[in-house]
Structures are given as structure tokens and as C-alpha cells.
Amino acid sequence: MYLVAHIDQAICSETACRLCTQYCPEANTILYDNAAKTAFVAVDRCKGCEICVGICDDLAKHHAIKMVMITDLENQFEMSKEGFRPDHWNGKHS
């Protein structure tokens, strides 16, 4: 078991700040769903560094990201399974 970043989409979608997507060190790990106006995490790519938590808390001041046990997540997005298909996202992922 290990921790991954998880984004509260209700909080995130109140603004379209997109800051965490620019500061996560890993490529295509925090994705941005333009239709649902929210960021979300490809959990299979997240290395658990928590940089995004600091960005959302201190820079964006939105407090939308928490670290959670990967086993506690439901309906999470995995890039290796679904590939990079923004037209399929539409707020479908937790």
C-alpha cells in the first residue's frame, strides 16, 4: 500500500487554475479535463512526492489535493489501461 495524490473535483472545478498540472514532476500524471473543468490524477503514474499538495495549498490556495491510500480509491484513472484520450474523460474519473 502506498499514498497517491487525490483531487477533490468539487473544489478544483470552482476555478480553472491548472497550477498542479504544471508543477508535478511527472509527465501526464495530473491531467486536466476541460469538459468537467477539473484536474485528476493518473494513479499509476503518481510517485507520491506531494509536491502538488503544496502547490494547491500554498500557491493556488484551494486545498483540493490530499494524499490517500491507493487501495482506498474507487474508479481511479490508470493511464496504462486507458491511454491518453481526453475526449473520453468528461468527469468520469474520481
Place this chain on the structure above:
Amino acid sequence: MSVKNISITPGWEKYMTKEYQDLVERGPYGKQKKVSEMGSFKEVLEEHPMCAGCAMTLFIRLTMVGLPNPEHTVLIGTAGCGRLALTQTSIPFIYGNYGDTNAVASGLKRGLEVRFKDQAKDVVVMAGDGGLADIGFSAVMHSWFRKERFTTIMLDNEVYGNTGGQESGMTERGALLKMAPKGKMFEKMDMMGLAQTAGVAYIARLTPTNPTRVASVVRKAVMIAREVGPTFIQAYTSCNIEYAIPTPKVLDDAREIEAKRYGFTEIISDEAKAYLDSIDTSKKVKK
């Protein structure tokens, strides 16, 4: 420019990986992507084994977004942490021997100019502080004195990260490292000053605190190298392992070091400035 270089021969799609298909369909080819669009386009960088929270990883990721023509770029790297990610991009990568990067890049750039007369090819060296300021030092300096037209990017984590914590010429005086247990006894090398002496057309020193700035500096450096002369970027990209920085604090550290001593500085020659003024670097440059 053109997505043609990477597109899949009709009928062969099903044999290509998902990642590759995504890249052709939704990658940055043929359209200059902005940092603000990150998360909504397929990046040229894939998964890689660099450490969690590594600032160098972030810098490399942003560099890939800044490249003006990824489909016409060749990366040169060498031993050191950065190549672990650089080899996982969809950009041709050449592994120069440790110390040889700028000699390899010189020959390659000249060869590409002969081979592709109608198509600008960008050559970008990305290597560590040890690779460029210590072991590759003479090749770096001579490539600058010879005015070779490519970009050199130093991933300056101020240590030999990949081999477990030896001091480099770029380590700060007094820094304690595993293999500098009494603290480094000499000053950090002034690579910007050396680059200026050698007549480098565009020199920038920065940290990854501002993603848009990183991409814009990279774009300028590559464009100027294409048309004017050698360019050099020195980027603070902390090693959280050797400097024992907890990963949630990596960007706090970058901000602190930037404020204290690293700053953001650009030195640009008159010719390079005139060239930049003549193009709009915020747009994709047609070539």
C-alpha cells in the same frame, strides 16, 4: 512543423503501442503547446525511473514543452540522472560518453546542416553539472569558443547525484555531502562568466519555480542557437536524495535558493537580441 515525421504508415496502427498512437494524435507536434495547456495534451516525455519529486525531472518535463520543434530536435545526454528521463522521450537521443557531449553535438550539428539544407535541426545537450563543468569542461568551452550552434543545458543539482554524492565544481563552498564529509573547500564555478568570456550568444540561469519561464527560456535558447550562435542554460535542479530535501519541500527549496543566490538572470548578445526581436517567440516558428 509537420507531424509527418512521426505519423504511422497506414495499416500499421494496430502494431504500434497506445502511447505512440496517443502521441501522433494528441501530442505537441505541429503546434506549439503552452505550459498552461499541460495536462490536456500528450507529452513527449513518458514514464521514467528518476526519483519521486526530483526537481530535475520537473525541469526536463518543462524543457520538452519549451522545445520549438520537437520533431526536428536531437537530444544529447550522458551518464548522470537526467538521461534516465531524456531516453524516455519521443525525441532522438544520443548518449555521448561522459565528457564528450559537446564534442558529439558539434559534429552532429554540422553534419545535420550539410544533410538537411532546407530543414533546421535543433541540437540540445542536457547533462549534469559534473558532466559539463568537470569532466566535459574542455569540450564545453571549446564548443563555445568555436561558436557551435547548439544549446547546452546544465542540470545543476550541485552534486554527482547518479553516483552517490561526490562534490562537483558547481557544488557550493562548504556544502556537506556524503563524499565531501568536511565540506567542499572551493567556490562554485562561475559558468555564466565563463560562457560570457567565450562569447555565448544567450546565457540564462534559473530555477524551476516558474514553469512558463522555463519553457520560454528554453525556446529562446534553441531559436538563438539555430540562427545566431551557442546558447547556455544553467538550471538549479536540486537532488532531493543527496541534499536530503523531503519531497514535499522540493519547490520551497528551489524558491529559497532562487531568492538567496541563484536568481533568474539572462545575458543576451546584441545580435541575439535583434534576432529575437525579429521573431515572435510566443508563436510556433515556421521553418
